[in-house]
Each structure stands twice: as structure tokens, then as C-alpha cells.
Amino acid sequence: MYNFEAFFDYIQEISGKLLSEDDKHLLMVHFKPKKLRKRQYFLQEGDVCRYIGFIVKGSARTFTVDEKGHENVLKLSVENWWLADFESFYLLTPSRFNIEALENLEVLQSTNAQIEEFLKNIPAFSAMQNVISQNYTIASQKRMQAAFSYTAEERYEDLIRNYPHFLKRFPQNMIASYLGLSPETLSRIRKNSFK
Amino acid sequence: MYNFEAFFDYIQEISGKLLSEDDKHLLMVHFKPKKLRKRQYFLQEGDVCRYIGFIVKGSARTFTVDEKGHENVLKLSVENWWLADFESFYLLTPSRFNIEALENLEVLQSTNAQIEEFLKNIPAFSAMQNVISQNYTIASQKRMQAAFSYTAEERYEDLIRNYPHFLKRFPQNMIASYLGLSPETLSRIRKNSFK
DNA sequence: CGATTAACTTGATTTAGGTCACGATAATGA
């Protein structure tokens, strides 16, 4: 029997509401634990993203590959984050993204149809969704602004401020790509910032 | 008496649910019509965004100003879109953004506290919010990807594909800024793409 | 453990797009 406590705590904390025993039961039945080893894929480009995953342990990156084979990291995800290409997940269209485990990964996953049920039947779950989409909206507003109006160096400083733990946890070339930089440029920025 | 029909139609259509007479009454009481003339501000940097506005007529831009006085357009909004800095609106923190009317603007506006009420009491309204946040999440994902992995030219082509009416409606320098480009660069791209 | 592969650094060179300057149109307003 998988331990759902951390998941329940997360939902209750972020939503500000309690889960009933029935709620918990429903979640336990329909969220399936899934393990991926480092470098395995949660989602591959061209596939429909049928599952949304809640990260219990580990980390992942969401990235695209352009015509020249150049990889582009759009998102780095760690514990207590949700994993999905939302466009593909909501609209059931083939995804343009890849999602790959950067460390051994444990997720709790469920389908679009099930999520609809949770939203209908579990008040804490739909309250959670509202909070998350608020947060997501705010975060993407910020990231957009960073992308367009900050220099490479400012974006790096911004990352240090907002996600200092990323620096320890992810290889530098992933961070570079996440910031929209070449690995060489990030290396040089770090060198200079030691002054 | 202000004509709310277009607003009601919008809510019903996007949510897939009907509004009762009571619902409509509640909305009419708490959404206040507001008119802004071209160049007037809906929100100024440093202020808390106390109102969210639904655009009935006209258009607006959301932008920041950096230390060098350089303006940066993050969003262009037209009829049937919502106007707010969501971070400031939800968290009641001072905004880093400006929202300015690009054409004479008519909005229906309401406060955070009222929106909470609508979400609680009007099923169509909360269904609408879910759809909008899905759409918004998808749009942000796309815009993020465009910002990071497309060239200037690709971003422009993308805009032509997705929002062709923007080109007729907004001055070219606004479009340039929205795409993260200098006006000169956009002018040159347009020149080249005539081949 | 040593061998292979991945991650990082540093230098030289290139390039996309920005900045500056100025003239041409077009829009706006007294």
C-alpha cells in the first residue's frame, strides 16, 4: 500500500481545505504510483499527454527539440509540482514537448477524465486547482517578463534569488537551457559573478 | 441602464452553462461599467490592481518600464478578454505593470472580493474561470516556448498565424515590443517577408 | 579500479538583433 500522506497534506495545505475520508479514498483509488528511472520519459513528443503526474520524489525537465536537434528546456520540476503538457492533456492533442526524469522519479498519476471527477466531487481538489492556476499565471507572467526584458546575467541572478536549490540540484547545462542561454555563456557569467 | 447582454452571452458560451435571472442580477449589480479614453491608464505601476475588467469595447496593453525608460509590452488585449495584473489582483501587492488603453475602452469591472462571491454563487462563473485558466495556461506555455526557442522572424510568423487581426489593429511598434523586438528589426523583417 | 561518457571551462570567431541617426509619412489636434 502506497503512502499517500504527503500528497494529502499537500492538497490540504495549498487548498486551505480538509479532505474527508471519502475524498482520500477516491484519490487513493484513482491516483496510481509510477516510478521512472533517471533519463526515462514521462512524455514523448508526438504522443498525447494522457496522464498528469504529481511528483512525490525526484525531478524532471520539460523540453522541446528544434529542427537542428537543439534542445530547449522550458520547465524544471521537483517534488510537489505537477507534471504534464497541459495543452495536450486538456485538449488531447499530440504534444510538442518531452518530459524526462532528471533523477529517479516517483509520481502519482491520473487521467484527464478522473481529474474532472475530482474537481466535481472533492472541494479541496478544485480549490487547489484554483490556487495552482493562480500561481501558474503569476509565475508565467514573471518568466515572460524575464525572458524579454532581462539580460542573461539578470535572468541568472533572478534564478539564484527565486530557486537557489536548482543550482545544487540540476546540471549547469540544464540551467543554462532553462534560462535560454548556451552552456558556455552561463559558465562565463558564473566566472564573472565571483567578483 | 448598461447593456450586459454581450457579457452574459460570453459567460454562457465559454462556460457551457446558463445564467439564471438571479445570477444575471448579481452580476449587473456588482460589475460596474467604466470608460477610459485612449492613453488613459487602467492600472499604474506601484498601485494595487483592485479591479479586474472585462473588455466590452476597445483594446489595451500591459507593459513594464525598465531603469532606462524602455517600455516592454507583455500583453495586448481586445474585446472579451480580461484585464488585470493577476499577481497584484490576487495577492493585493503593488503591481510592476502598467495597463493603458490603446483605443477608447469600455470595461465592466469588479473587485477581488466580489469575484470570490461570484465563484461561490454562480456555477457558470466558476465553470468559466476553469476554462479561462486552462486556456491561459496553454497560451502561456506557448508564449514561453516562442520567447525562448523561436527567432525574431518565427515569432512574427507565429503572430500572423495566431492573431492576424492584431496587425491591423495595433501600431507596429507595439507589436514589435510584444514580440520582444525593436521597431527597426520588425520593420526589416516585414520588408524581407514580402518576397 | 580504470575506461568511457558527460559536464564544464576557456579562447577565437561569427551573427542576430539592438542602437543611433535621420528622413519620410501619417495621424492628431488647435
Place this chain on the structure above:
DNA sequence: TCATTATCGTGACCTAAATCAAGTTAATCG
């Protein structure tokens, strides 16, 4: 209506960051 102020186009030049290349350090695995 003319004057003023935005907007747009084009050329010359500059710069931040990418690319290419090659060596170094660190991680991974049989």
C-alpha cells in the same frame, strides 16, 4: 487648415550572446 507629434523605413555601426573548437574535470559503470 496647418502645425505638431507619432509612426515607420533605411543605413551605418555596435554588442550580447551563439557557435565552433579543444582541453579539463567530474561522474558513471562494467
